[in-house]
Amino acid sequence: EKPAGPTATASSGGAGTRVMIIGGDGYCGWATALHLSARGYEVCIVDNLCRRQFDLTLGLDTLTPIATIHDRVRKWAEVSGKYISLQIGDICDWEFLSQAFTSFQPDHVVHFGEQRSAPYSMIDRQKAVFTQTNNVVGTLNVLFAIKELKPDCHLVKLGTMGEYGTPNIDIEEGYLTVTHNGRTDTLPYPKQGNSFYHLSKIHDSTNMLFTCKAWKVAATDLNQGVVYGVRTEETMADPLLINRYDYDGIFGTALNRFVVQAAVGHPLTVYGKGGQTRGFLDIRDTVRCIQIAVDNPAARGEMRVYNQFTEQFSVNQLAEIVGREGRKLGLDVVVQNVPNPRVEAEEHYYNAKHTKLVELGLQPHLLADSMIDSLLEFAVQYRDRVRMELIKPAVDWRKTGVKVNTMGAAVAK
Amino acid sequence: EKPAGPTATASSGGAGTRVMIIGGDGYCGWATALHLSARGYEVCIVDNLCRRQFDLTLGLDTLTPIATIHDRVRKWAEVSGKYISLQIGDICDWEFLSQAFTSFQPDHVVHFGEQRSAPYSMIDRQKAVFTQTNNVVGTLNVLFAIKELKPDCHLVKLGTMGEYGTPNIDIEEGYLTVTHNGRTDTLPYPKQGNSFYHLSKIHDSTNMLFTCKAWKVAATDLNQGVVYGVRTEETMADPLLINRYDYDGIFGTALNRFVVQAAVGHPLTVYGKGGQTRGFLDIRDTVRCIQIAVDNPAARGEMRVYNQFTEQFSVNQLAEIVGREGRKLGLDVVVQNVPNPRVEAEEHYYNAKHTKLVELGLQPHLLADSMIDSLLEFAVQYRDRVRMELIKPAVDWRKTGVKVNTMGAAVAK
Numbered sequence: 001e002k003p004a005g006p007t008a009t010a011s012s013g014g015a016g017t018r019v020m021i022i023g024g025d026g027y028c029g030w031a032t033a034l035h036l037s038a039r040g041y042e043v044c045i046v047d048n049l050c051r052r053q054f055d056l057t058l059g060l061d062t063l064t065p066i067a068t069i070h071d072r073v074r075k076w077a078e079v080s081g082k083y084i085s086l087q088i089g090d091i092c093d094w095e096f097l098s099q100a101f102t103s104f105q106p107d108h109v110v111h112f113g114e115q116r117s118a119p120y121s122m123i124d125r126q127k128a129v130f131t132q133t134n135n136v137v138g139t140l141n142v143l144f145a146i147k148e149l150k151p152d153c154h155l156v157k158l159g160t161m162g163e164y165g166t167p168n169i170d171i172e173e174g175y176l177t178v179t180h181n182g183r184t185d186t187l188p189y190p191k192q193g194n195s196f197y198h199l200s201k202i203h204d205s206t207n208m209l210f211t212c213k214a215w216k217v218a219a220t221d222l223n224q225g226v227v228y229g230v231r232t233e234e235t236m237a238d239p240l241l242i243n244r245y246d247y248d249g250i251f252g253t254a255l256n257r258f259v260v261q262a263a264v265g266h267p268l269t270v271y272g273k274g275g276q277t278r279g280f281l282d283i284r285d286t287v288r289c290i291q292i293a294v295d296n297p298a299a300r301g302e303m304r305v306y307n308q309f310t311e312q313f314s315v316n317q318l319a320e321i322v323g324r325e326g327r328k329l330g331l332d333v334v335v336q337n338v339p340n341p342r343v344e345a346e347e348h349y350y351n352a353k354h355t356k357l358v359e360l361g362l363q364p365h366l367l368a369d370s371m372i373d374s375l376l377e378f379a380v381q382y383r384d385r386v387r388m389e390l391i392k393p394a395v396d397w398r399k400t401g402v403k404v405n406t407m408g409a410a411v412a413k
Numbered sequence: 414e415k416p417a418g419p420t421a422t423a424s425s426g427g428a429g430t431r432v433m434i435i436g437g438d439g440y441c442g443w444a445t446a447l448h449l450s451a452r453g454y455e456v457c458i459v460d461n462l463c464r465r466q467f468d469l470t471l472g473l474d475t476l477t478p479i480a481t482i483h484d485r486v487r488k489w490a491e492v493s494g495k496y497i498s499l500q501i502g503d504i505c506d507w508e509f510l511s512q513a514f515t516s517f518q519p520d521h522v523v524h525f526g527e528q529r530s531a532p533y534s535m536i537d538r539q540k541a542v543f544t545q546t547n548n549v550v551g552t553l554n555v556l557f558a559i560k561e562l563k564p565d566c567h568l569v570k571l572g573t574m575g576e577y578g579t580p581n582i583d584i585e586e587g588y589l590t591v592t593h594n595g596r597t598d599t600l601p602y603p604k605q606g607n608s609f610y611h612l613s614k615i616h617d618s619t620n621m622l623f624t625c626k627a628w629k630v631a632a633t634d635l636n637q638g639v640v641y642g643v644r645t646e647e648t649m650a651d652p653l654l655i656n657r658y659d660y661d662g663i664f665g666t667a668l669n670r671f672v673v674q675a676a677v678g679h680p681l682t683v684y685g686k687g688g689q690t691r692g693f694l695d696i697r698d699t700v701r702c703i704q705i706a707v708d709n710p711a712a713r714g715e716m717r718v719y720n721q722f723t724e725q726f727s728v729n730q731l732a733e734i735v736g737r738e739g740r741k742l743g744l745d746v747v748v749q750n751v752p753n754p755r756v757e758a759e760e761h762y763y764n765a766k767h768t769k770l771v772e773l774g775l776q777p778h779l780l781a782d783s784m785i786d787s788l789l790e791f792a793v794q795y796r797d798r799v800r801m802e803l804i805k806p807a808v809d810w811r812k813t814g815v816k817v818n819t820m821g822a823a824v825a826k
């Protein structure tokens with residue numbers, strides 16, 4: 001008979017493989033750390049907790065009440081019997097990162113540790129510069145750490161589907177074969193970022209490709225779609241393990257905002273025409289994709305690119321699904337179009353490939369199925385914690401200026 | 414009758430147009446500042462003199478003895494009657510840059526102010542991070558300065574042909590029209606950098622494109638080839654105005670090294686097979702291209718990309734031309750193949766477009782004609798200043814590590 005608890009159904013495929021999870025206190029990182037730990041991987045979380053500091057500074061908060069990382073890891077040991085080691089520090093600080101590498105000796109580094117909000121990167125000059133410096137220098141340091149301290153360590157780096165922008169041709173997985181004036185080459189897919197955040201991820205990918213060639217780094221670049229959902233098996237094992245749920249105008253995605261708006265009876269605020277189409281995936285698929293990437297590592301010198309999402313939706317389609325599923329729970333859902341604070345195409349062609357992870361065994365969850373159990377039920381459960389003033393669009397792309405905005409950005413508008 | 418001096422033959426086309434030249438103490442920037450000043454443009458040089466500091470730190474020196482920027486500007490006022498204003502400071506320092514912008518109120522910013530050596534960026538981790546931070550943050554600050562302080566200011570940004578790498582298809586000017594699965598779009602040309610320096614320029618271009626769209630910045634990105642030559646009309650007007658000539662293994666180009674090697678009777682050291690092919694141009698064409706870009710500015714919201722070079726040569730062809738022209742001066746020139754310290758294709762297809770600047774009036778100088786009067790004669794004249802130990806390849810792409818290399822890099826190897 002199987003033992004009870006969150007590691008019960010988990011295979012022991014990890015078998016001691018050492019995985020460093022940079023950004024392991026964040027949304028994707030925390031769920032991934034537990035998923036891998038439950039399956040026998042030796043996990044070390046590296047995080048400087050800057051994400052929590054952003055919330056403090058801007059007056060934001062997750063809908064779900066999250067424990068400190070220290071309490072999370074302690075509780076995990078209690079419920080699972082597995083120990084996750086913790087290194088609190090900034091990967092832009094070479095002294096810290098090299099020490100973390102040397103002591104943990106990772107076989108894989110899963111790198112989630114970046115400033116990941118487009119609106120945050122557009123608040124003011126300081127935050128634009130911070131976002132690009134934090135992300136680019138952090139990733140450079142990780143690449144140097146691999147080259148110098150553990151050359152056979154496989155890098156799994158989180159990119160974003162947003163790196164591709166919205167070209168008028170199909171989006172391929174990382175590379176595009178081009179025939180031009182009678183000659184053919186396979187080149188990095190042309191990238192067009194729509195915020196200083198998205199641009200920072202493009203810079204990362206460009207840097208990584210070079211180090212794969214010059215230093216024979218083994219890297220997997222996961223261009224992830226928008227992740228949704230609170231529920232993973234492990235994060236639901238105890239209230240102290242619950243994952244974060246961001247719904248504010250800066251860190252929340254359109255989908256997360258819609259769900260919260262539905263729960264509290266506020267119209268869903270669609271930016272502009274609502275034809276903006278993106279790739280999406282369930283957090284339960286994120287953790288599975290990372291495991292697949294780790295179990296099937298890139299070869300030395302290879303920069304492998306996977307598009308990590310399972311379904312495409314336009315903003316209008318999201319609003320429709322939230323409305324339909326919300327009504328099943330007795331919620332009264334209406335839609336309201338508001339001026340788009342971003343500069344982006346509101347109606348465009350979008351067809352992005354995403355077959356490689358499925359070929360490696362990913363079995364996608366579908367948004368329509370997850371809407372109630374992993375989104376709406378949490379929003380309803382925690383609706384007393386909702387602060388409506390945080391949902392409004394807080395950052396206007398055209399107004400990004402040099403004046404420093406701290407708390408003012410989210411609270412005063 | 415025309416007045417004597419370096420502004421004699423210069424047209425007065427500038428007519429008070431205000432041009433800020435960031436990096437105006439550098440090789441291209443100094444020649445450009447004088448070229449525009451002579452033609453009636455109101456010039457302000459912004460530079461933090463870090464290029465001179467690199468020489469001091471690494472124990473390097475220009476072949477031609479250059480005066481301080483203060484003496485240069487003073488002497489220029491004396492010989493031309495034109496005043497160039499000087500702002501010494503770091504464009505990564507927003508307080509400084511914003512003040513420089515506010516006080517000078519540029520109509521055009523010509524941005525040369527970056528760490529521009531590929532080998533320097535490959536010395537160690539610190540210099541890789543410095544190169545990307547200095548270049549990316551500096552350019553971000555310039556973009557913010559334009560948006561906030563002078564939105565109609567035209568940005569002329571120096572990129573490099575090296576951003577394109579060596580694809581197996583023709584290189585276009587900035588954009589590539591792609592037909593894929595039956596649909597067509599014009600996208601940013603796919604970029605592949607071969608050093609942290611080249612990568613930093615790709616990052617700049619990617620950032621600029623976004624701000625042109627989001628903020629309606631008017632920008633011209635000049636993907637410049639390798640610049641050669643010492644002579645421009647204005648820098649030759651007085652010994653205190655002479656331009657720098659870098660021939661060392663870190664800041665010198667292959668061509669500059671060959672010329673110095675020919676002058677002192679050392680074999681020309683070709684890296685690897687010598688099939689590496691690049692675009693080249695005379696410094697007299699650089700200054701002219703900048704003037705053309707300034708006189709024909711991009712429109713608001715437009716990111717215009719020109720490939721700024723006039724001829725393509727392989728390393729072997731360069732060695733051949735130096736040999737042929739050197740023999741005319743009685744020099745005995747032989748070639749020696751040395752191991753390539755870089756990771757790069759040594760034999761590859763290369764065909765890069767460069768028609769747009771010619772359409773706007775550029776009349777190219779040719780390397781074969783400039784070899785003697787603008788290169789070999791200077792190398793012979795200053796051959797007593799040559800320090801042969803500086804010419805050796807000082808930085809190995811595969812060995813770029815985290816150990817800090819300062820003077821050691823150039824001197825001790």
Ligand SMILES: NC(=O)c1ccc[n+]([C@@H]2O[C@H](COP(=O)([O-])OP(=O)(O)OC[C@H]3O[C@@H](n4cnc5c(N)ncnc54)[C@H](O)[C@@H]3O)[C@@H](O)[C@H]2O)c1
Pocket residue numbers: 022023024025026027028029046047048049050051052089090091092111112113114115116134138158159160161224225226227228
């Ligand atoms: N959440 C999404 O929908 C989504 C979509 C596409 C891509 N991604 C990418 O996935 C990754 C994780 O996203 P997330 O939603 O979990 O973000 P998150 O902000 O919740 O987590 C990121 C974590 O990294 C840490 N961090 C940031 N900079 C660091 C530094 N310099 N040193 C150490 N730690 C640092 C933060 O403290 C935080 O805990 C990011 O790289 C993001 O770009 C996320």
Ligand SMILES: NC(=O)c1ccc[n+]([C@@H]2O[C@H](COP(=O)([O-])OP(=O)(O)OC[C@H]3O[C@@H](n4cnc5c(N)ncnc54)[C@H](O)[C@@H]3O)[C@@H](O)[C@H]2O)c1
Pocket residue numbers: 435436437438439440441442459460461462463464465502503504505524525526527528529547551571572573574637638639640641
């Ligand atoms: N020289 C070439 O062959 C060549 C070829 C292609 C492109 N380019 C580009 O043209 C530009 C100029 O090249 P160059 O050969 O004249 O280089 P250079 O090093 O001689 O000049 C650059 C100048 O910029 C200054 N600078 C650097 N960072 C600065 C900062 N943060 N703040 C203020 N000033 C700063 C330096 O002090 C220096 O005087 C560079 O952007 C380079 O990438 C040059």
